[in-house]
Amino acid sequence: MDILQILSNTGSSLIAPATIGYALAALGLAMHFGFTGLLNMGVAAFMAIGAYGYAISILTFGFPWWGGMLVGVGGSIVFALILGIPTLRLRGDYLAIVTIAAAEVVRLLFLTTTFDEYTGSADGLSGYHASFRSFNPIPDGTYGFGPWEYNANGWWVRIFGITILAICALILWAVMRSPWGRVIKGIREDEDAVRALGKNVFSYKLQSLMLGGVFGAMGGIIYALPASVNPGVYVTSLTFFVYTALLLGGAATIFGPIIGSVIFWGVQTLLSNLLPALVNIGVLPFMTTTQSQTVRFILVGVALMLLVIYRPQGILGNKKELTFVK
Amino acid sequence: MSSKDAPAAPAERKKTTGLHKGDIAPGVAKVDPIIIADGIRRTFGGLTAVNVDHVEIPRNAITALIGPNGAGKTTLFNLLTGFDKPDEGKWTFDGHALAGMGAHKVARLGQVRTFQLTKALGLLTVLENMKLGAKDQIGENIFRGMIPSLWRKQEAEIEERAIVLLKKFKLDAKSSDFAASLSGGQRKLLEMARALMSQPTLVMLDEPMAGVNPALTQSLLDHILDLKDEGMTVLFVEHDMHMVRHIADWVIVMAEGQVVAEGPPDQVMKDQAVIDAYLGSHQDVDLGIVTGRIEGELNTAAIDLAEEVKDLDANIAKGKETGK
Numbered sequence: 001m002d003i004l005q006i007l008s009n010t011g012s013s014l015i016a017p018a019t020i021g022y023a024l025a026a027l028g029l030a031m032h033f034g035f036t037g038l039l040n041m042g043v044a045a046f047m048a049i050g051a052y053g054y055a056i057s058i059l060t061f062g063f064p065w066w067g068g069m070l071v072g073v074g075g076s077i078v079f080a081l082i083l084g085i086p087t088l089r090l091r092g093d094y095l096a097i098v099t100i101a102a103a104e105v106v107r108l109l110f111l112t113t114t115f116d117e118y119t120g121s122a123d124g125l126s127g128y129h130a131s132f133r134s135f136n137p138i139p140d141g142t143y144g145f146g147p148w149e150y151n152a153n154g155w156w157v158r159i160f161g162i163t164i165l166a167i168c169a170l171i172l173w174a175v176m177r178s179p180w181g182r183v184i185k186g187i188r189e190d191e192d193a194v195r196a197l198g199k200n201v202f203s204y205k206l207q208s209l210m211l212g213g214v215f216g217a218m219g220g221i222i223y224a225l226p227a228s229v230n231p232g233v234y235v236t237s238l239t240f241f242v243y244t245a246l247l248l249g250g251a252a253t254i255f256g257p258i259i260g261s262v263i264f265w266g267v268q269t270l271l272s273n274l275l276p277a278l279v280n281i282g283v284l285p286f287m288t289t290t291q292s293q294t295v296r297f298i299l300v301g302v303a304l305m306l307l308v309i310y311r312p313q314g315i316l317g318n319k320k321e322l323t324f325v326k
Numbered sequence: 327m328s329s330k331d332a333p334a335a336p337a338e339r340k341k342t343t344g345l346h347k348g349d350i351a352p353g354v355a356k357v358d359p360i361i362i363a364d365g366i367r368r369t370f371g372g373l374t375a376v377n378v379d380h381v382e383i384p385r386n387a388i389t390a391l392i393g394p395n396g397a398g399k400t401t402l403f404n405l406l407t408g409f410d411k412p413d414e415g416k417w418t419f420d421g422h423a424l425a426g427m428g429a430h431k432v433a434r435l436g437q438v439r440t441f442q443l444t445k446a447l448g449l450l451t452v453l454e455n456m457k458l459g460a461k462d463q464i465g466e467n468i469f470r471g472m473i474p475s476l477w478r479k480q481e482a483e484i485e486e487r488a489i490v491l492l493k494k495f496k497l498d499a500k501s502s503d504f505a506a507s508l509s510g511g512q513r514k515l516l517e518m519a520r521a522l523m524s525q526p527t528l529v530m531l532d533e534p535m536a537g538v539n540p541a542l543t544q545s546l547l548d549h550i551l552d553l554k555d556e557g558m559t560v561l562f563v564e565h566d567m568h569m570v571r572h573i574a575d576w577v578i579v580m581a582e583g584q585v586v587a588e589g590p591p592d593q594v595m596k597d598q599a600v601i602d603a604y605l606g607s608h609q610d611v612d613l614g615i616v617t618g619r620i621e622g623e624l625n626t627a628a629i630d631l632a633e634e635v636k637d638l639d640a641n642i643a644k645g646k647e648t649g650k
Contacts, residue, residue, distance in 0.1 A: 171472070178471030179463045179481065186447050186458050192409070193445035193517075197459050197524060198433035199466070207468050 011147030021223030028215030050217025250314030448506030459523025
């Protein structure tokens with residue numbers, strides 16, 4: 001068992017593009033669920049639209065990288081509108097059902113062979129890196145130390161991702177401390193009361209859905225930025241993982257989703273390295289290495305349950321502000 | 327509790343009179359109406375919840391809407407405030423036609439309501455609850471919200487106004503607590519104070535006294551009377567007849583979705599239709615005396631009731647014997 005290698009992999013995962021992607025998606029979900037109370041179960045769809053929007057516009061239409069990102073973000077706004085206009089009149093649990101269905105529709109549209117030419121169906125998309133990498137200001141070479149040693153492209157993706165994450169967190173912080181944020185939190189508590197005070201609740205909920213959707217799309221783009229767009233990623237369990245990361249950090253906080261994602265990925269990477277190693281040295285004789293990979297997802301489920309029951313406010317949440325307990 | 331035991335008001339305030347034109351009858355025209363409603367009908371499946379031909383609410387007066395459970399009072403409230411849509415009918419508020427208008431637009435026109443089940447926004451602080459009530463806030467636009475220099479000045483003004491109101495409603499010590507930590511009565515006060523933040527012209531209160539302890543009742547009544555003094559119009563739904571007698575200038579009685587009577591409170595309470603539909607003939611009788619649990623003098627109405635009760639008891643006993 002190579003403990004150093006395991007720790008190195010775990011350390012590296014803390015600033016991996018996947019972690020940053022999750023953090024962005026969780027930030028969007030904090031907007032939807034933590035602050036507005038919208039039980040959006042379609043996080044995966046917003047991420048998929050971001051990633052596919054980015055990849056397709058580069059590969060098929062020859063857009064530059066920033067154009068592809070704008071298309072991905074624009075696509076998520078359109079999706080938020082299509083999803084929101086008919087469903088935001090629904091309450092809580094119904095919205096969850098509709099969004100989970102919509103996310104499946106989106107995923108299957110990207111997966112079907114009908115649009116193979118654009119989406120690559122089951123193979124996904126790759127080879128769209130040239131434009132983004134050509135803007136890389138970092139000279140070639142390998143930088144960093146310990147677990148965080150990457151080449152120029154690796155750093156460019158990470159620095160770009162962290163910058164986007166910082167901007168999004170700043171935007172969320174700025175809007176949530178404003179009177180706009182006060183209306184949003186009021187809607188979470190009781191939308192009829194807010195309506196009775198002369199606020200256009202529907203419009204606020206739509207704005208929240210769009211803003212959180214943009215964060216989710218950026219998350220999808222960052223997630224796909226270093227490697228490829230793989231339709232197997234944007235499944236419903238992705239939504240649940242993002243929820244786990246969010247609830248871990250604190251649903252109604254700004255830094256909670258970020259810290260939650262970092263911890264989520266850190267623990268995931270640790271377990272995915274540690275468990276097979278333990279099996280190999282005979283500490284866990286009752287399972288195979290393949291089974292041990294499944295066990296870590298079972299542990300995610302258990303962790304999610306424990307969180308919701310014993311610490312619903314998350315790590316950073318205000319103890320008094322329990323979004324689950326009313 | 328009989329009317330004799332009702333807590334005496336510290337200073338009896340004058341009722342507004344002379345609100346109507348012509349003879350008093352359901353749907354009578356008012357000298358200066360703030361709401362004029364015509365032909366409002368709302369059905370839920372086969373049930374006609376509200377079927378009001380014509381009703382006018384007088385301006386700068388306190389109007390009570392009373393009636394038995396299921397009379398359609400809250401439904402009418404919901405219709406007038408845009409929270410529900412009628413099958414047919416139209417109504418104006420302060421000259422604006424409201425039919426088909428959304429609840430938030432109605433509220434912006436200055437017609438603000440509270441709810442039967444209090445809706446304090448639990449995980450917002452008391453002060454945030456109050457600030458939310460203010461109208462036309464610059465920072466409530468998402469883009470302008472991101473630039474504090476645009477809304478800071480207004481925010482300070484709103485906060486000042488909120489603190490004055492909170493002091494008045496004796497909630498200022500709680501201003502930084504979550505609204506969820508308030509008692510039921512305090513939440514009622516908060517909801518009312520929050521509604522006043524929007525500087526309304528018409529305040530609609532749905533059962534403001536429900537669940538409020540007697541000690542708080544008096545201050546709540548005074549607050550409602552103050553609203554009138556400040557030039558607002560109040561329309562409220564209430565079951566507490568003492569409150570209705572005490573503060574209402576005008577009473578509208580609903581039963582089975584229709585307006586069956588209206589008039590000044592003293593007159594309406596004597597109306598036979600109202601007594602039959604709602605008050606019952608034994609409204610001032612202490613049930614304890616009738617059932618013999620409390621010693622006391624029975625008036626004629628109570629003697630009638632006691633006899634009725636005896637008859638019923640006898641019938642039930644008979645029924646049981648024959649049943650066996």
